[in-house]
Amino acid sequence: MTLARVADDNRSAFGDSSVAGDRAVSIWLWSVAALVIAMVVVGGATRLTESGLSITEWQPLLGAVPPLSHADWIAAFEKYKQIPQYHIMNQDMTLDAFKSIYWWEWSHRFLGRFIGIAFALPLIFFWLTGRLKRGSGAKFLGVLALGGVQGVIGWYMVKSGLVDRVDVSQYRLALHLITAFAILGLLVWLALEEWPDTAHRAAGAVTPTIRRMGVFIVLIVVTQVVLGAFVAGLKAGFIYNTWPTMDGQWIPSDYWTTPAYLTFFESHAASQFNHRMMAYFVVLAVLTELWLVMRSAVDSRIRATAVLLALAVFAQVALGIATLLAHVPLELGVAHQLGGAIVFVLSVVHLHAIRRAAVSA
Template sequence: MTMAPTIDQQRTRNADREGVQRAVSLWLWFVAALVVAMIIVGGATRLTESGLSITEWQPLLGAIPPLDESHWIEAFEKYKLIPQYHIMNHGMTLEEFKFIYWWEWSHRFLGRFIGLAFALPLLAFWVTGSLKRGSGVKFLGVLALGGLQGVIGWYMVKSGLVDRIDVSQYRLALHLTTAFLILGLLVWLALEEWPNTSAPTGEAASLTVRRMATFLLVIVIAQVVLGAFVAGLKAGFIYNTWPTMNGQWVPSDYWTTPWYLSFFESHAASQFNHRMLAYLVGIAALVEVWLVWGRRFDRRIQTTAIALAVVVFAQMGLGIATLLTHVQLDVALLHQAGGAIVLTLAVLHLYVVRHRGTSQIAAGQLR
């Protein structure tokens, strides 16, 4: 006859289970941090015009950089065959080529490292039976999306190897948006995995607050997409004034032909749209703070709403600074990192809003 566990044994089991859940959550947070680093390095690769320096896609052998002078010369000769070299970098020295090569190699290597940092611990957690029911399938989905992201990255690079001197803004937007989606999924799953041990500190969020939190996340993702088109079109290098665009509130060259491509191919339209949606995100963030201010909602709902609003306005300031400095590298990279932080907090706020009342959030996770 099997005896029921004692209270002490049950407590020990619960503590062990919580410890494993924390380990899984921390692993996901670590991978999310790597994705943020990947987004920043990708921005540097784009801004230094380094993305086309490696003209081949070798998922395994590509992890090995040129090891001697002959290999460097071979890689350089391949780069000399594409339009970017002939039009932009004709006469470039081998040392100058190495500078852009290392940026692109670092970007690709970090992508490979993220894949291993996700896949190997996942395998270990799975084999040891440490995953909650249903978590394994979700993690496999993220792993598959990460593999697809590698294919999308090469699909993007290919667009700049034949008839262009840069990559397609459509493919860049797809690549960057997918990176942000992966980040958002990792953050959400990390929150789900953290053991629920704390007591609520207030009321559940109202329907209005929940809808606004969802709306905020949707428009933040939309803003990422618009920002990707600004980056792909290099639209940040024009209209470097604020609050007007060279004295105009609406740029006179907003529309292109045909008109419906203006949103994706007009430099003026892409920057204007990105500015306008930034204002909407800022207003929505303030409205959410107003909706939770002074209410008896769980304090974590209020804390995340305020934190999100603060970061949104800091990000707006970085966006303005990026324009005024004519896309200075360090400022632009801070702006790209800021976008990742805004998305993270938007996901965090939505999670807290949706789960307060249906499950508890660990206080240590949000403090």
């Protein structure tokens, strides 16, 4: 008997929410989304503390158990001593210092495992009891599968720093981060879809321009996330710690690399410059959308989400500048990564509010 058949048989007992949605399902999805945001934040801390390479093995099940004895800690430390990061950067590291970076990486991996359980077990319950909206089962399975792929990508990223370099590849870091944001976006969208009143049309109508701008803003926010990943991967936030110019230059003189086609991906100066310019572009796009929304007869949710998105973007820009000027301290760096996740979530929420409204002529 299939899950869909079991769900149909149970709808009479639990109430048919296959059309209207279910608050409990939506709250569960929002909770998992919050865990993903926490995962992004812990991942940022792991990167800033140079902790990501402290665990040199990938054990999806046994890896959930940290070292429990002094001998276990010595064994883990000896494995870390075999990689370039130790020999080049940390030859004077003590066991206590190793434990500090180990716990960051272990917490990051453990949180990933916990998110998988927090998503999979309630999914089975809600599906078997017919609480999911009809036809959404495949979407949930897709998110679950993407979460599994993310675990593989995480190890693929860590593996890049175990042999010939002292840190992870910026390409793999960008892939790992953008996959996390894809999962986050899908969870937020599904949570909004599962809320009971989603089936009702929003009051008023939006212009085609407002709808296109909503999509465009999500796309450029995602682009900014990718650019931020390259800044992080190249540690480009530790240079040009001035604003609004870059050490007195509007365009850094060392922008280009050789060969030129790798500039976008491997130039420290270019990665920071691109991230700055895209931030200004995001501000311009969000303010344009806010102006369009405020002069149109749209639903109050669309207005509210547009205002919140604009406020979040301004706060994120201010936080980014403060982080840069302070030479990327841990607290500000982590807060900036959290701010990026909040801006992304609000852009998705705003787009969803727009999609609920009819399109005016």
